[in-house]
Amino acid sequence: MSGAKGQIHDLGYKRYVGTRRPPSTRWRVIARHQISFAWKTWWRFKAALGIAIIATCITSGLMLFASERSTSVGLAQAIVKPLIDSALPESIIWFCRAGFLVSLTIGAGVVASDVQSGAFTFYFARSVKPFHYVAGKLVGLCALLAIIVFAGPMVISGLRVGIADSPEQLIEMLPYLGKTAIIGAVATLAYAAVPLGFSALLHNRRHALALWAAYYLIFGEMMHALGRASDSSGWIAAIDIPHAVQALAYDLYDIKFRAQRDANIPVEAAVVALAAHVVLAIAIVLHRVRAAQRAGIGGGA
Amino acid sequence: MSVVAADRCSKWYGHVLGVSDVTWNLQGGIVGLLGPNGAGKSTLIKMMAGLLRPSRGTLSVFGASPFADVGVRRRIGYAPEHESTWDELTARELVTVMARLAGVPADRAPTAAERAIAEMGMTDAIDRRVKGFSKGMRQRTKLATAIAHDPDFLLLDEPLTGVDPVARVDIVDRIKKLAEAGKTIVISSHVLYEIEALTSEIVVIYRGQVLAEGNVYEIRKLIDRHPHRIRVECDQPRALASVLAAEDHVARIIFERAGVLIETRDPDRCYDQLAAAVLDKGITVSSLSSPDNNLGAVFEYLTGDGRR
Numbered sequence: 001m002s003g004a005k006g007q008i009h010d011l012g013y014k015r016y017v018g019t020r021r022p023p024s025t026r027w028r029v030i031a032r033h034q035i036s037f038a039w040k041t042w043w044r045f046k047a048a049l050g051i052a053i054i055a056t057c058i059t060s061g062l063m064l065f066a067s068e069r070s071t072s073v074g075l076a077q078a079i080v081k082p083l084i085d086s087a088l089p090e091s092i093i094w095f096c097r098a099g100f101l102v103s104l105t106i107g108a109g110v111v112a113s114d115v116q117s118g119a120f121t122f123y124f125a126r127s128v129k130p131f132h133y134v135a136g137k138l139v140g141l142c143a144l145l146a147i148i149v150f151a152g153p154m155v156i157s158g159l160r161v162g163i164a165d166s167p168e169q170l171i172e173m174l175p176y177l178g179k180t181a182i183i184g185a186v187a188t189l190a191y192a193a194v195p196l197g198f199s200a201l202l203h204n205r206r207h208a209l210a211l212w213a214a215y216y217l218i219f220g221e222m223m224h225a226l227g228r229a230s231d232s233s234g235w236i237a238a239i240d241i242p243h244a245v246q247a248l249a250y251d252l253y254d255i256k257f258r259a260q261r262d263a264n265i266p267v268e269a270a271v272v273a274l275a276a277h278v279v280l281a282i283a284i285v286l287h288r289v290r291a292a293q294r295a296g297i298g299g300g301a
Numbered sequence: 302m303s304v305v306a307a308d309r310c311s312k313w314y315g316h317v318l319g320v321s322d323v324t325w326n327l328q329g330g331i332v333g334l335l336g337p338n339g340a341g342k343s344t345l346i347k348m349m350a351g352l353l354r355p356s357r358g359t360l361s362v363f364g365a366s367p368f369a370d371v372g373v374r375r376r377i378g379y380a381p382e383h384e385s386t387w388d389e390l391t392a393r394e395l396v397t398v399m400a401r402l403a404g405v406p407a408d409r410a411p412t413a414a415e416r417a418i419a420e421m422g423m424t425d426a427i428d429r430r431v432k433g434f435s436k437g438m439r440q441r442t443k444l445a446t447a448i449a450h451d452p453d454f455l456l457l458d459e460p461l462t463g464v465d466p467v468a469r470v471d472i473v474d475r476i477k478k479l480a481e482a483g484k485t486i487v488i489s490s491h492v493l494y495e496i497e498a499l500t501s502e503i504v505v506i507y508r509g510q511v512l513a514e515g516n517v518y519e520i521r522k523l524i525d526r527h528p529h530r531i532r533v534e535c536d537q538p539r540a541l542a543s544v545l546a547a548e549d550h551v552a553r554i555i556f557e558r559a560g561v562l563i564e565t566r567d568p569d570r571c572y573d574q575l576a577a578a579v580l581d582k583g584i585t586v587s588s589l590s591s592p593d594n595n596l597g598a599v600f601e602y603l604t605g606d607g608r609r
Contacts, residue, residue: 016405016409016413016416016450016451018405018409019406019409020375020403020450021401021404021406022404023404026402029401030402033398036394037387037389040389040390041389117387118381118383118384119387121347121350121379121381121383122399123402124352125350125351125374125377126374126399126403126404126450127371127372127374127375128371128402129371293352294354295314
């Protein structure tokens, strides 16, 4: 491990000569570290990436090889569309599931595991402010989630535009890309920020993961069921994140329903619910990290 | 300008007192922060590192508040007591990230990390994961993370805890080398001989308060109400004791297996009389030592005072 005892005397101490980056750039280091750390093992990110790739391939395959087959979107209550047009809106929920998987393996444990492991001391003993930390973690998570819930749908919508029958149809289909970008960006932000907020609520990684999973799988599903049963016109159901994202997708891809669906979520409700989730989550994580930093939490043995 | 200037600095954790009313100026060199577990050493170190804000009073490092001023933290290198951080990274990756977090540009950070790892004698393990490291290797890696950005002021919280004796000697040697390079180092420990191997400048902290600071020998002189102890290993302990027992400066004589332990309030006179007695009675002395020159004795006296 160590060399001869005299080695260090021969080596001497060499001072660092060079510039230093200003503290305002620390978020980039934290974001980059977040990404490289996620990439380290198979189970942390690559498994979800595999699911997203499979979802992309299956959806693309359906569009290419079963394009004329008709399907009905949304429990047979939507206007029947050929698979070439309905495959992408339907696949959004698959990408959401892959995004949820990433939130379980990384997102919902980020702050809690840093507190638990004492990494806070490493960050805040250096020229890092709580804002830099939160921004870095959020950007890092967004970059990872974008590979899952943004890139996949964008590839599919690019394919949809690419296989247009004529140049006129191609031009007509171009807004499809923008719509997909909006859905992908919203889903990315939701699946990055909300789990991050949960990770800051508790100082134990496992507890934070359990709380997020319970909120997403149980509470969200309960709200969706309650929305179906009540006369709230889908506003309560919009609390369920995956259904809110899908409602946004249905609206943007112009999937019209024949009748009032059970728990048919209006696009306004979906947008408000997702925005509220994201804003609240970022506010929570900022507040909790500032409080933890002030209290010196994470420095204990 | 002082490296550290603390003025009536206190820190509470709710109702629990961490550090109380500490006034302290540190100019440079290696200073040992001594105290038993829970004395407030880590709290004081965290305040100097900018991790904690004083509840009352002020604490500045290089003239700025390390908690409020992120800029001054670039000049500080902190090796915390705990070590369970990002075990899946290699030593190179870990130290590189830490250097970057401290402001070293991306293109220079790998070189800075390699240099810091080499300084700590870890080049052979540079591309191994921290997960598989021994305690000593983890301590070295932690020290490398603290020095990678070339700070002027190093805060080392219990850096020798759990390290085997051979590695301890090596790490002590490397810390001394950093001090020789002009760095100011505060090193905490509750193991006295660890500090003794590094420096004679100490700050003794107990129950959140500074009990003493300065050179260990000067501190010893200040404790004049405590008798100075002289251990004499000789062939005629009873003869020696009979000569010294009548002297008013001798507080107590304890017979030990191979000699006597004399407690005196006037060490100079006692040493003179010891020499005279040895010559007069023809006593053969095999060993003469003073346990009070050991840091442990000073610490024992001072914390003993604190407990009373």
